[in-house]
Amino acid sequence: MDANLDISRLQELFKPIFPGLIGLELLEVDGKTVRGRLKVRQQLCTGRDTLHWGVMVGMAQTLGTVAAVLNLPEGGATRTVNTLTDFHADPPRGTMVYATCRYEREYEGDIICRTEIHDDEGQLYAKVTQRQVAVTD
Numbered sequence: 001m002d003a004n005l006d007i008s009r010l011q012e013l014f015k016p017i018f019p020g021l022i023g024l025e026l027l028e029v030d031g032k033t034v035r036g037r038l039k040v041r042q043q044l045c046t047g048r049d050t051l052h053w054g055v056m057v058g059m060a061q062t063l064g065t066v067a068a069v070l071n072l073p074e075g076g077a078t079r080t081v082n083t084l085t086d087f088h089a090d091p092p093r094g095t096m097v098y099a100t101c102r103y104e105r106e107y108e109g110d111i112i113c114r115t116e117i118h119d120d121e122g123q124l125y126a127k128v129t130q131r132q133v134a135v136t137d
Helices: 007-014 018-022 053-070
Strands: 025-030 033-039 077-087 096-107 110-119 124-135
Touching (some): 007 018, 007 025, 025 053, 053 077, 053 110
Antiparallel strands (some): 025 033, 033 096, 077 124, 096 110, 110 124
């Protein structure tokens, strides 16, 4: 892993942008696996006191991007072109949710990352598959 992409450096980069806003905390950044968590708090909930689905997709998007970039040549970047999400349940306020993203493969130039979001008891809330492409500026 590039020394510039360690967890503490990424956490600092995330603070002023969306991952920081939702409170996403990185737990593991290792090769083809990226893990994170966040506490379901009122500001992230729907009117039913459950986590807004957009937050779950945002978690997956963030972790998938990190996983994809880690597997590109140094200085590489990606752009998500497709996200497929299967929602299984609604995490209630107060729950700590965990996301595990796995870089799976490259297929005809596309990068595929899959993320599962669950709680510490194993309750599955969402499965997200991202397709990304490498971009050059």
